Amino acid sequence: MISKSLVDRFTTLLGKENVYRDKIDRFNYAYDAAVLEPVIPELVLRPTDREQLGEVARLCNENKLPLTVRGAGTNLSGGTIPQKEGVVVLTQALNKIIEINEADMYAIVEPGVVTATLASEAAAKGLFYPPDPGSQSVSTLGGNVAENAGGLRGLKYGVTKDYLMGLSFFDVEGNKIKSGSKTVKCVTGYNLSGLMIASEGTLGVFSELTLKLIPPPQTSQAMMAVYDTVEGATQTVAAIIAAKILPCTLEFLDNFTIRAVEEFSHAGLPVDANALLLIEVDGHPEQVAEEANIIREICSKNGSTRIQIAEDEVEKNRIWEARRSALSALARLKPTLVLEDATVPRSKVPDMVKGVQQLAGKYNLAIGTFGHAGDGNLHPTILCDKRNRGEWETVEKMIGELFEIALDLGGTLSGEHGIGIAKAGFLAREIGQASIDYSRKMKLSIDPNNILNPGKQVGGWNG
Amino acid sequence: MGEIERLIDRLEELDDLLAGCMKCGLCQAVCPVFTETGLEGDVTRGKLYLLEGVARKMISDAKGVKQRLDKCLLCGTCAANCPSGVNALEIFLKARIILTEFIGLSPVKKVIFRNLIAHPRLFNRIMSLSGRFQGLFITPASPQLETYCSRALSRFMGERHFRRLAEVTFSQGPEKWKKPGKTSKYKVALFPGCVVDKMFPQVAMKTARVLERHNVEVSIPDVQICCGIPSLASGDRKSFTSLLSQNLDSLIALEADFLVTPCATCTSTIRKIWPMMGSELLSERKEQINKLAASAMDISQFLVDVVKISSPALSSDGKGKRVTYHDPCHLGKSLGVYQQPRMLLQSLSDCSFVEMKDADVCCGNGGSFNLQHYQTSGSIGENKIHNIQSVEADVVATSCPACMMQLIDLLSRNEKPIAVKHVIELYEEDGNQ
Numbered sequence: 001m002i003s004k005s006l007v008d009r010f011t012t013l014l015g016k017e018n019v020y021r022d023k024i025d026r027f028n029y030a031y032d033a034a035v036l037e038p039v040i041p042e043l044v045l046r047p048t049d050r051e052q053l054g055e056v057a058r059l060c061n062e063n064k065l066p067l068t069v070r071g072a073g074t075n076l077s078g079g080t081i082p083q084k085e086g087v088v089v090l091t092q093a094l095n096k097i098i099e100i101n102e103a104d105m106y107a108i109v110e111p112g113v114v115t116a117t118l119a120s121e122a123a124a125k126g127l128f129y130p131p132d133p134g135s136q137s138v139s140t141l142g143g144n145v146a147e148n149a150g151g152l153r154g155l156k157y158g159v160t161k162d163y164l165m166g167l168s169f170f171d172v173e174g175n176k177i178k179s180g181s182k183t184v185k186c187v188t189g190y191n192l193s194g195l196m197i198a199s200e201g202t203l204g205v206f207s208e209l210t211l212k213l214i215p216p217p218q219t220s221q222a223m224m225a226v227y228d229t230v231e232g233a234t235q236t237v238a239a240i241i242a243a244k245i246l247p248c249t250l251e252f253l254d255n256f257t258i259r260a261v262e263e264f265s266h267a268g269l270p271v272d273a274n275a276l277l278l279i280e281v282d283g284h285p286e287q288v289a290e291e292a293n294i295i296r297e298i299c300s301k302n303g304s305t306r307i308q309i310a311e312d313e314v315e316k317n318r319i320w321e322a323r324r325s326a327l328s329a330l331a332r333l334k335p336t337l338v339l340e341d342a343t344v345p346r347s348k349v350p351d352m353v354k355g356v357q358q359l360a361g362k363y364n365l366a367i368g369t370f371g372h373a374g375d376g377n378l379h380p381t382i383l384c385d386k387r388n389r390g391e392w393e394t395v396e397k398m399i400g401e402l403f404e405i406a407l408d409l410g411g412t413l414s415g416e417h418g419i420g421i422a423k424a425g426f427l428a429r430e431i432g433q434a435s436i437d438y439s440r441k442m443k444l445s446i447d448p449n450n451i452l453n454p455g456k457q458v459g460g461w462n463g
Numbered sequence: 464m465g466e467i468e469r470l471i472d473r474l475e476e477l478d479d480l481l482a483g484c485m486k487c488g489l490c491q492a493v494c495p496v497f498t499e500t501g502l503e504g505d506v507t508r509g510k511l512y513l514l515e516g517v518a519r520k521m522i523s524d525a526k527g528v529k530q531r532l533d534k535c536l537l538c539g540t541c542a543a544n545c546p547s548g549v550n551a552l553e554i555f556l557k558a559r560i561i562l563t564e565f566i567g568l569s570p571v572k573k574v575i576f577r578n579l580i581a582h583p584r585l586f587n588r589i590m591s592l593s594g595r596f597q598g599l600f601i602t603p604a605s606p607q608l609e610t611y612c613s614r615a616l617s618r619f620m621g622e623r624h625f626r627r628l629a630e631v632t633f634s635q636g637p638e639k640w641k642k643p644g645k646t647s648k649y650k651v652a653l654f655p656g657c658v659v660d661k662m663f664p665q666v667a668m669k670t671a672r673v674l675e676r677h678n679v680e681v682s683i684p685d686v687q688i689c690c691g692i693p694s695l696a697s698g699d700r701k702s703f704t705s706l707l708s709q710n711l712d713s714l715i716a717l718e719a720d721f722l723v724t725p726c727a728t729c730t731s732t733i734r735k736i737w738p739m740m741g742s743e744l745l746s747e748r749k750e751q752i753n754k755l756a757a758s759a760m761d762i763s764q765f766l767v768d769v770v771k772i773s774s775p776a777l778s779s780d781g782k783g784k785r786v787t788y789h790d791p792c793h794l795g796k797s798l799g800v801y802q803q804p805r806m807l808l809q810s811l812s813d814c815s816f817v818e819m820k821d822a823d824v825c826c827g828n829g830g831s832f833n834l835q836h837y838q839t840s841g842s843i844g845e846n847k848i849h850n851i852q853s854v855e856a857d858v859v860a861t862s863c864p865a866c867m868m869q870l871i872d873l874l875s876r877n878e879k880p881i882a883v884k885h886v887i888e889l890y891e892e893d894g895n896q
């Protein structure tokens with residue numbers, strides 16, 4: 001139980017309207033986008049000034065209260081599901097873009113700024129913030145850093161970690177820690193910014209992020225290639241990379257997904273194709289034209305039965321619509337959708353797709369696979385009805401085997417959706433007990449009471 | 464069965480609808496209430512999950528849940544954008560009924576809905592009496608916007624600036640449309656809707672005149688009967704069902720080919736909500752409901768799609784008054800009617816049409832939402848006012864009297880003398896037509 005006097009201190013600090021004790025209000029922060037059981041926190045706090053985060057962390061630590069920071073709550077791994085006796089701290093009121101610097105090409109933001117808002121504000125100043133998770137219209141930059149969010153542009157432009165130049169965060173004693181710089185080069189001190197990437201709220205509470213911006217590409221060219229076999233598509237991917245071309249996006253749709261999308265949007269997709277690649281190159285106009293030509297040749301050499309090049313913006317949009325509507329199309333088929341993101345080395349994509357299809361057959365489950373073929377980050381999407389307990393148990397079993405396959409292929413449990421609590425149990429199998437122990441020792445020395453989002457990323461243990 | 468079990472039992476019927484929500488949270492990007500408050504309880508995901516929380520016995524405060532559910536514009540923006548195709552409006556309306564029946568309808572609402580609005584003749588008489596005596600309680604606010612405010616009635620009206628109630632409502636007006644006229648290609652039943660009828664009767668009058676001008680035969684119901692959306696929004700199944708059935712009798716008797724309204728909310732209620740709710744509540748009249756619903760249309764849509772008026776687009780010439788358009792949620796997002804009103808505006812000879820930013824974002828009125836959450840409603844509307852001003856509009860046109868009320872209130876309180884008109888008013892008044 002959180003004592004009345006502590007609640008009063010939070011109230012004095014944040015104002016009455018930013019302290020939520022009512023059960024209904026607390027219930028609304030018991031879940032995120034993961035298919036997991038909700039846990040109702042004891043208290044919800046909504047700081048409106050980023051400096052308040054430090055005091056909040058200190059008070060939680062002094063009272064040994066688990067603290068879970070929450071952005072938009074769109075993570076898919078239970079990263080914001082709190083502890084029962086814990087406190088949820090909302091960052092959505094900390095949504096100021098502090099600075100966009102055109103000369104030095106960076107932005108300084110509060111953690112609650114929405115990804116797409118920064119991207120469009122940067123674009124308005126002629127700059128480009130590339131990381132584009134599918135949730136960018138709502139996800140917060142704090143959440144992006146804490147999950148190392150990726151997106152469609154990962155292959156060429158990298159992921160969130162490639163844009164984090166520096167940050168400020170509060171430790172559990174309420175000290176403000178600064179790391180990194182506004183400069184392109186910086187070797188002062190440990191790279192704590194790197195440590196905070198994918199930390200899932202377990203190592204510190206971010207209050208300010210410095211993010212790199214780049215000049216936008218001048219032009220782009222999108223195309224779609226159709227294949228009879230998954231191998232044809234993945235050989236194409238390998239050949240494109242071997243030709244030293246880095247498309248800004250290189251997306252894959254399997255037959256199940258193609259059929260679902262076609263049924264949903266009647267875009268004229270080839271429903272008997274076994275794979276579809278959606279490719280876009282960007283950059284200087286001449287380079288784009290040359291690369292598009294080479295890619296076209298590579299596609300046909302590797303067995304593409306049809307190649308469609310977008311002639312204008314309308315056609316480009318139509319091509320991307322297929323990918324954009326993949327999730328919607330699949331979501332409508334069954335009540336529950338589990339979006340996985342086990343990732344394998346690029347060359348192993350055919351084996352991974354085959355493995356998923358075998359699992360679908362073995363367990364008689366509907367699974368559509370689509371995703372970022374260019375970086376091996378596929379999203380096998382399992383469609384089921386969680387209310388059917390038998391089916392749900394099968395799904396959980398199947399997901400376990402899916403991870404095994406990915407790891408056997410030299411891959412990883414999660415490319416971008418995070419470990420959270422959903423995958424914590426599988427951690428040892430990928431990184432080994434020694435790595436877990438090392439991480440836990442480090443966490444304990446930083447957070448001796450283990451109050452920072454306990455149970456996430458390095459597993460459930462009580463320090 | 465315990466109390467709460469009874470509620471859980473009733474919520475069962477929403478289970479399939481609720482199961483479609485994958486909790487992705489993408490509705491946060493579009494919900495106007497969430498954009499304003501940033502609270503999970505105000506966005507679709509949060510509201511739907513509360514219902515699940517009750518069903519799963521994790522929360523039992525039905526009143527609290529109802530309160531959160533009521534903090535919603537019923538604008539349908541979330542449903543129109545949901546990647547999983549969750550029909551949030553259907554869930555919200557059904558849940559409001561279930562929760563209201565569990566908690567009980569407040570005595571005031573009982574009187575308003577069951578003893579007043581559900582008795583159209585009485586309701587109309589009281590409203591026109593109010594129209595006659597309102598002068599005692601109200602004082603002029605903005606002469607340009609023809610608004611008033613009221614100290615004496617501040618308990619009910621708050622800070623609002625509003626138009627006077629009509630002394631003679633549209634449905635009490637000219638008799639001529641009450642008798643079928645000469646035969647023409649189309650026969651139209653004109654449904655003014657309560658707000659137009661009682662506050663903007665000129666809008667209905669002009670709708671009728673335009674229809675006549677295009678040789679369409681117009682007939683109007685004997686008495687204006689509420690479409691039922693206020694009852695439904697308050698969770699009162701009883702008065703909604705009664706109004707629906709009275710409306711069916713009254714409208715079917717007109718034997719029209721189309722049911723045309725100048726009210727976006729009425730159009731959307733008749734077209735979508737009547738079949739959605741009526742098929743269960745009034746199952747024996749399902750066919751009649753569906754037929755009538757399929758014939759319901761907004762006036763601009765009717766003129767463009769059915770009458771196929773052929774007005775040339777004139778207004779990119781930058782001459783005359785600058786007119787911009789606000790898309791009512793119930794016309795745009797609900798029915799996909801975006802182009803037709805714009806086509807009418809672009810054909811005006813003495814105006815030039817300018818598109819504003821975020822024209823299809825909700826104005827924040829939301830009917831009963833405005834009554835219960837006046838502050839939030841106003842702050843949602845602030846952006847709209849800003850966008851209207853940014854294009855330097857002289858006139859803002861729209862297709863829904865509820866949006867008109869909101870725009871009038873906001874503009875008047877901000878002392879911005881920008882005229883608020885229904886599209887059909889401008890079209891009728893234009894010399895060119």
Ligand SMILES: Cc1cc2nc3c(=O)[nH]c(=O)nc-3n(C[C@H](O)[C@H](O)[C@H](O)COP(=O)(O)OP(=O)(O)OC[C@H]3O[C@@H](n4cnc5c(N)ncnc54)[C@H](O)[C@@H]3O)c2cc1C
Pocket residue numbers: 032033068069070071072073074075076079080091111132133134135138139140141142143144145146147148149150151152199200201202204205206207327416417418453456486487488489
């Ligand atoms: C439809 C959909 C599509 C998606 N597509 C992608 C995709 O393409 N790529 C991808 O990578 N992910 C994707 N995701 C997952 C998710 O959107 C990302 O992980 C995103 O970064 C989460 O941001 P958020 O603001 O919602 O964070 P939350 O879910 O609120 O939090 C995520 C984690 O960050 C921590 N955190 C948040 N703010 C702070 C802070 N200030 N200090 C410390 N810790 C903090 C939280 O404690 C939690 O552990 C998708 C999700 C959905 C629902």
Ligand code: SF4
Pocket residue numbers: 483484485486487488489490491507508541544545546547548549551
């Ligand atoms: S209502 Fe739709 S958009 Fe909102 S969380 Fe549910 S599925 Fe996602």
Ligand code: SF4
Pocket residue numbers: 493494495496497505506507534535536537538539540541542551
């Ligand atoms: S109907 Fe409108 S106000 Fe209500 S939840 Fe949906 S988007 Fe928000």
